[in-house]
Amino acid sequence: xxxxxxxxxxxxxxxxxxxxxxxxxxxxxxxxxxxxxxxxxxxxxxxxxxxxxxxxxxxxxxxxxxxxxxxxxxxxxxxxxxxxxxxxxxxxxxxxxxxxxxxxxxxxxxxxxxxxxxxxxxxxxxxxxxxxxxxxxxxxxxxxxxxxxxxxxxxxxxxxxxxxxxxxxxxxxxxxxxxxxxx
Amino acid sequence: xxxxxxxxxxxxxxxxxxxxxxxxxxxxxxxxxxxxxxxxxxxxxxxxxxxxxxxxxxxxxxxxxxxxxxxxxxxxxxxxxxxxxxxxxxxxxxxxxxxxxxxxxxxxxxxxxxxxxxxxxxxxxxxxxxxxxxxxxxxxxxxxxxxxxxxxxxxxxxxxxxxxxxxxxxxxxxxxxxxxxxxxxxxxxxxxxxxxxxxxxxxxxxxxxxxxxxx
Numbered sequence: 476x477x478x479x480x481x482x483x484x485x486x487x488x489x490x491x492x493x494x495x496x497x498x499x500x501x502x503x504x505x506x507x508x509x510x511x512x513x514x515x516x517x518x519x520x521x522x523x524x525x526x527x528x529x530x531x532x533x534x535x536x537x538x539x540x541x542x543x544x545x546x547x548x549x550x551x552x553x554x555x556x557x558x559x560x561x562x563x564x565x566x567x568x569x570x571x572x573x574x575x576x577x578x579x580x581x582x583x584x585x586x587x588x589x590x591x592x593x594x595x596x597x598x599x600x601x602x603x604x605x606x607x608x609x610x611x612x613x614x615x616x617x618x619x620x621x622x623x624x625x626x627x628x629x630x631x632x633x634x635x636x637x638x639x640x641x642x643x644x645x646x647x648x649x650x651x652x653x654x655x656x657x658x
Numbered sequence: 659x660x661x662x663x664x665x666x667x668x669x670x671x672x673x674x675x676x677x678x679x680x681x682x683x684x685x686x687x688x689x690x691x692x693x694x695x696x697x698x699x700x701x702x703x704x705x706x707x708x709x710x711x712x713x714x715x716x717x718x719x720x721x722x723x724x725x726x727x728x729x730x731x732x733x734x735x736x737x738x739x740x741x742x743x744x745x746x747x748x749x750x751x752x753x754x755x756x757x758x759x760x761x762x763x764x765x766x767x768x769x770x771x772x773x774x775x776x777x778x779x780x781x782x783x784x785x786x787x788x789x790x791x792x793x794x795x796x797x798x799x800x801x802x803x804x805x806x807x808x809x810x811x812x813x814x815x816x817x818x819x820x821x822x823x824x825x826x827x828x829x830x831x832x833x834x835x836x837x838x839x840x841x842x843x844x845x846x847x848x849x850x851x852x853x854x855x856x857x858x859x860x861x862x863x864x865x866x867x868x869x870x871x872x873x
Binding site for chain 2: 491492493494495496497499500503504507525528529532533534536537538539540541542543544546550551553554555558559
């Protein structure tokens with residue numbers, strides 16, 4: 476647990492305000508463990524504590540002119556710490572609301588084929604199977620299924636009769652089913 | 659990330675002495691004196707309102723004037739207190755009772771006795787002069803207060819800015835009440851309450867960002 480705030484912190488801070496670097500170093504080193512305990516109690520996770528403490532030390536440094544040596548030092552320090560820690564916890568809360576941490580599941584490799592789904596297993600096999608169909612059947616699949624044309628449009632485009640297209644599509648799908656059994 | 663020991667070393671090398679801030683009450687007093695002096699200068703330049711002799715016998719006017727002035731003083735003290743990290747947030751409530759008297763003046767003027775704008779009154783030139791007074795009072799006061807509050811690098815920039823803006827608005831309105839006669843109730847709202855609200859909003863919104871010193 477935290478050490479009791481020392482009585483001479485106020486004296487060290489007053490000396491630091493007058494430019495005594497040694498007193499200032501002694502003060503900052505002395506308050507660091509205390510600040511760690513404060514940060515832990517405020518609910519910071521262990522990997523954030525050191526960041527939080529450094530944040531407080533920087534703030535103490537930038538507003539050190541506002542400390543009045545006639546008043547006790549610990550409440551002043553604690554107030555500074557509380558402001559900084561609350562800011563940090565709020566920021567963390569906001570980030571968590573709109574961000575999702577990456578897990579092993581999200582990790583992908585840099586190479587394209589892992590990120591482009593069409594280059595991926597099943598789809599590649601299906602493309603190859605379609606390409607291997609006889610020309611009439613392949614055309615029927617492309618026009619009616621991939622381009623989603625109506626039977627009439629597909630007939631006009633291919634020059635085949637609608638019934639011929641239907642038969643070709645039926646045979647093509649049966650063949651694809653055989654080539655690509657459901658896993 | 660550098661270690662905390664390294665950070666401490668970097669903060670302590672070449673440490674310069676800093677000028678301690680004076681106690682907040684003393685700093686507030688300094689600004690209040692400045693604001694009062696500025697109001698006096700404005701009154702000297704523009705003269706008291708024509709009906710000042712009647713006004714000082716009118717309790718409603720006196721309550722409003724005292725309310726504005728005391729709101730300004732209380733808000734100033736509160737601003738300097740909350741600009742420091744270890745002072746209670748409760749200081750922000752200090753101006754509220756006085757602000758009630760100040761604002762009651764507006765409400766009373768409109769509810770008790772609605773005075774219509776007299777026919778042929780020089781509304782536009784009068785309004786321009788009123789706005790001039792409000793700007794001449796609030797601009798320098800706001801700037802000086804902003805500089806003074808910024809020295810404390812407040813950790814509660816928004817609260818400090820809003821209460822500081824209230825102080826500026828209240829002092830500007832004190833000057834306005836002493837200098838300008840605004841009889842018509844509609845004009846009181848348009849050329850007094852609206853600009854005062856604008857000063858408050860502008861000061862609060864600009865101040866809360868600019869007082870937050872990056873660290």
